[in-house]
Amino acid sequence: MKIYYSSDDSFEANFDELLKRGAMDIEGVSQIVLDLLKEIRVDGNKALRAQIARFDRWEPQIDDELMVSVEDMKKAYDSIDSELKDALQLAYDRIKDYHQKLMPKTWMDEEANGTILGQKVTPVDRAGLYIPGGKAAYPSSLLMNVIPAQVAGVEEIVVCTPAPDDELNELLLAACHLCGVDKVFKVGGASAIGAMAYGTETIPKVDVITGPGNIFVATAKKLVYGEVNIDMIAGPSEIGILADESAKEDYLAIDLLSQAEHDEMASSILITTDSELANKVSDKVEEFLSKLSREEIARKSIEERGAIIVTSTMDEAISLMNEIAPEHLEVVTKDPMSLLDSIKHAGAIFLGENTPEPIGDYIAGPNHTLPTGGTAKFYSPLSVEHFLKKSSIISMSKQGIQDIGEQCALIANTEGLTAHEESVRIRLR
Numbered sequence: 001m002k003i004y005y006s007s008d009d010s011f012e013a014n015f016d017e018l019l020k021r022g023a024m025d026i027e028g029v030s031q032i033v034l035d036l037l038k039e040i041r042v043d044g045n046k047a048l049r050a051q052i053a054r055f056d057r058w059e060p061q062i063d064d065e066l067m068v069s070v071e072d073m074k075k076a077y078d079s080i081d082s083e084l085k086d087a088l089q090l091a092y093d094r095i096k097d098y099h100q101k102l103m104p105k106t107w108m109d110e111e112a113n114g115t116i117l118g119q120k121v122t123p124v125d126r127a128g129l130y131i132p133g134g135k136a137a138y139p140s141s142l143l144m145n146v147i148p149a150q151v152a153g154v155e156e157i158v159v160c161t162p163a164p165d166d167e168l169n170e171l172l173l174a175a176c177h178l179c180g181v182d183k184v185f186k187v188g189g190a191s192a193i194g195a196m197a198y199g200t201e202t203i204p205k206v207d208v209i210t211g212p213g214n215i216f217v218a219t220a221k222k223l224v225y226g227e228v229n230i231d232m233i234a235g236p237s238e239i240g241i242l243a244d245e246s247a248k249e250d251y252l253a254i255d256l257l258s259q260a261e262h263d264e265m266a267s268s269i270l271i272t273t274d275s276e277l278a279n280k281v282s283d284k285v286e287e288f289l290s291k292l293s294r295e296e297i298a299r300k301s302i303e304e305r306g307a308i309i310v311t312s313t314m315d316e317a318i319s320l321m322n323e324i325a326p327e328h329l330e331v332v333t334k335d336p337m338s339l340l341d342s343i344k345h346a347g348a349i350f351l352g353e354n355t356p357e358p359i360g361d362y363i364a365g366p367n368h369t370l371p372t373g374g375t376a377k378f379y380s381p382l383s384v385e386h387f388l389k390k391s392s393i394i395s396m397s398k399q400g401i402q403d404i405g406e407q408c409a410l411i412a413n414t415e416g417l418t419a420h421e422e423s424v425r426i427r428l429r
């Protein structure tokens with residue numbers, strides 16, 4: 001792996017390049033995606049079937065072929081071994097328990113004069129979840145998207161996932177059965193986002209779309225935002241690690257590779273105060289690479305988007321990591337908890353040497369759908385909040401409007417909105 005020293009004259013330029021890791025050419029594919037979305041908005045299923053033939057190499061002859069049957073999902077679940085069923089169930093239970101703790105509550109507060117203020121929390125009616133497919137299928141992504149929607153109380157959940165050559169991953173179907181999902185459609189890419197955003201004869205229009213995807217999915221989500229709500233614009237996966245001399249080089253090396261094996265665009269960055277550790281980790285990465293099932297992908301990621309940075313102090317290391325604002329951040333130091341207050345920007349924070357990032361991907365409980373490319377500075381992980389909306393509650397008593405109405409009318413008058421002013425004053429007479 002490339003090793004940079006923060007004290008070098010060239011460091012600032014090299015670091016600026018690392019900060020661009022999440023750049024996606026959304027502008028370059030926007031017209032393609034716009035055309036696909038327009039086709040679906042105008043022609044519905046007809047356009048959808050043509051796009052599936054174009055991109056997924058099979059063409060549904062009737063609309064019913066777009067939908068996965070409940071029987072097929074149950075059959076897939078029944079076919080997996082009991083240990084895997086138990087593992088999926090454990091993941092389901094832990095994710096559900098964590099997200100139940102995140103649920104905001106409706107509340108109302110009564111003032112002394114009888115005025116009531118509050119907030120009503122209500123789930124959206126229908127959620128659309130995009131689950132990637134193709135080269136790899138991720139049943140964990142299904143759990144991480146379905147469960148918070150269910151905990152939020154969403155009545156109707158729609159799942160879209162690509163089916164290249166009309167084939168679906170059986171484990172993904174098994175996870176659908178486990179979650180009790182009954183509306184699953186074999187549609188991928190921007191086509192799926194358009195179908196859920198606008199609705200077709202078969203796929204219902206949703207209120208919010210969540211889930212990761214490639215640049216076409218990300219672009220489509222950005223373009224339909226406003227027609228529906230979305231979770232975030234997610235890019236390639238990434239990991240940042242803060243480590244001191246106490247860290248084990250083999251732990252750090254394999255954790256860096258746990259993200260690099262996702263895809264060639266993934267980013268893995270270690271920042272440490274120990275130059276000896278930096279060199280050991282670099283050697284270990286090379287040693288582990290040859291043993292990976294996805295060596296070619298991981299190697300390209302590490303060579304093009306991986307880096308080890310050596311700083312003089314941990315404060316400097318934390319400052320640089322806050323600039324990076326990684327999707328996943330591991331803190332592998334003698335006392336990781338003592339650094340927590342200084343960490344400002346990260347999608348998920350993994351504290352201590354026994355907390356590898358993959359434990360969060362699958363089974364710890366917090367959501368693994370996280371902001372990437374530095375957007376952790378202003379985005380949060382997927383949660384129940386993405387499937388909820390909040391309404392303000394206001395109920396003025398007679399005394400309540402008498403107490404503050406004059407001031408309200410004055411502000412309205414100052415803004416030149418006389419109907420606003422009179423609407424209040426008529427109640428003060």
